[in-house]
Amino acid sequence: MRATAYGGFGEKGRTSIAVSTEGFTLLLDCGVNTSDSKTYYPALNPAECAGLDAMLISHAHEDHIAAVGWAVAHGFRGRLLMTRETRAEAPAIWKAYAPEPEYRHAMSLPVELIPAHGVFHLGPFRVETGRSGHIVGGVWVHLASAGRSVLYCGDVVPSSAVFPMDPLPVAGLVMLDGSYGEDDVSGEMRFASIRQYLGRNPACILPTPLIGRSLEMLALVEQPPALAPGMLEGLLRQLDQVDWLRPGIAAGLRDRLALTIEWQPDQPWPDRPLLCHDGMGLSGPSVQILERAGREGYPVLFTGHVPSGSPGDRLMQKGAAHWLRFPTHPTLSENRDIAFACRAGRVLAHSCAAGVLSAFARSIDNLVVDIRPRGSIEI
Numbered sequence: 575m576r577a578t579a580y581g582g583f584g585e586k587g588r589t590s591i592a593v594s595t596e597g598f599t600l601l602l603d604c605g606v607n608t609s610d611s612k613t614y615y616p617a618l619n620p621a622e623c624a625g626l627d628a629m630l631i632s633h634a635h636e637d638h639i640a641a642v643g644w645a646v647a648h649g650f651r652g653r654l655l656m657t658r659e660t661r662a663e664a665p666a667i668w669k670a671y672a673p674e675p676e677y678r679h680a681m682s683l684p685v686e687l688i689p690a691h692g693v694f695h696l697g698p699f700r701v702e703t704g705r706s707g708h709i710v711g712g713v714w715v716h717l718a719s720a721g722r723s724v725l726y727c728g729d730v731v732p733s734s735a736v737f738p739m740d741p742l743p744v745a746g747l748v749m750l751d752g753s754y755g756e757d758d759v760s761g762e763m764r765f766a767s768i769r770q771y772l773g774r775n776p777a778c779i780l781p782t783p784l785i786g787r788s789l790e791m792l793a794l795v796e797q798p799p800a801l802a803p804g805m806l807e808g809l810l811r812q813l814d815q816v817d818w819l820r821p822g823i824a825a826g827l828r829d830r831l832a833l834t835i836e837w838q839p840d841q842p843w844p845d846r847p848l849l850c851h852d853g854m855g856l857s858g859p860s861v862q863i864l865e866r867a868g869r870e871g872y873p874v875l876f877t878g879h880v881p882s883g884s885p886g887d888r889l890m891q892k893g894a895a896h897w898l899r900f901p902t903h904p905t906l907s908e909n910r911d912i913a914f915a916c917r918a919g920r921v922l923a924h925s926c927a928a929g930v931l932s933a934f935a936r937s938i939d940n941l942v943v944d945i946r947p948r949g950s951i952e953i
């Protein structure tokens with residue numbers, strides 16, 4: 575069995591890695607890199623796109639799914655698999671982060687639905703999935719064949735207050751979500767910092783992806799927030815997915831949602847925090863809202879990944895916005911626990927820059943630090 579990286583290793587964005595055995599190649603995720611137009615798409619050539627037997631998408635964030643249509647345009651004709659909930663969110667991501675022809679290509683592919691938590695077979699692989707704790711519809715993926723196994727975490731959150739994460743199986747090779755590198759600050763401390771900011775800035779803008787962090791923000795913000803156009807529907811859709819939420823959490827969040835107000839961009843700023851999507855000003859209502867906030871000097875708090883060169887990044891460079899991490903990926907301790915619990919013989923980490931990986935290796939045993947796009951490893 576062999577794993578070949580095509581994006582997201584030694585860099586953040588365009589996450590995609592192929593796992594091959596017995597002449598069958600499965601691509602795990604197919605994302606874009608919003609930080610760099612030169613490496614926007616995975617490093618697959620057309621022959622490699624055409625040679626993929628299947629593609630399995632872990633969740634509907636652009637750095638894991640937005641290059642599906644691009645792969646079709648470059649020859650991909652294999653099977654496409656994802657959960658029902660990821661399928662429901664995929665068109666919006668393809669629309670926002672892929673040009674129109676790629677959007678149409680992606681939409682033209684039939685999708686095979688996979689379980690949130692279960693086992694199925696794909697070519698020579700026994701595939702096991704489990705909920706990732708990161709977003710409704712998001713899964714980790716475990717592949718096994720002929721006594722070899724690999725666990726791809728995708729994006730995981732072991733300690734989300736809103737989304738549950740299923741226990742991870744043992745694997746020979748584990749691919750961790752390295753988005754936060756060496757960061758080991760607990761979620762509680764992060765949330766306390768955000769609450770303090772909101773105490774000082776009771777009316778401000780909180781950009782967030784439409785799904786995932788948005789629901790966790792609703793749970794965190796003490797005063798029921800104002801919602802940009804489309805946000806209410808996004809939050810309601812997630813609250814309908816009770817199998818993806820921690821037990822008992824939906825009713826409380828639904829009550830809180832009933833107290834929010836829907837806000838329109840032509841209105842004066844609301845007297846409370848405003849949730850708007852996306853989280854970086856590249857698509858959705860955030861484009862216009864952040865442009866106006868920059869012009870008027872209105873407070874903005876970013877809480878997730880803000881790619882360099884994005885509108886969010888430009889606001890921060892000017893000192894016109896703040897950033898505090900809202901944890902939606904594992905801390906260093908959580909990753910160390912995952913690698914230990916899975917008894918990983920070798921470990922890779924995706925979604926972090928090369929320099930961060932070397933530092934990360936000081937704390938994670940058996941971490942392979944030198945794999946880059948187009949590099950591969952025997953399992």
Ligand SMILES: [Zn+2]
Nearest residue numbers: 633635708729
């Ligand atoms: Zn994600």
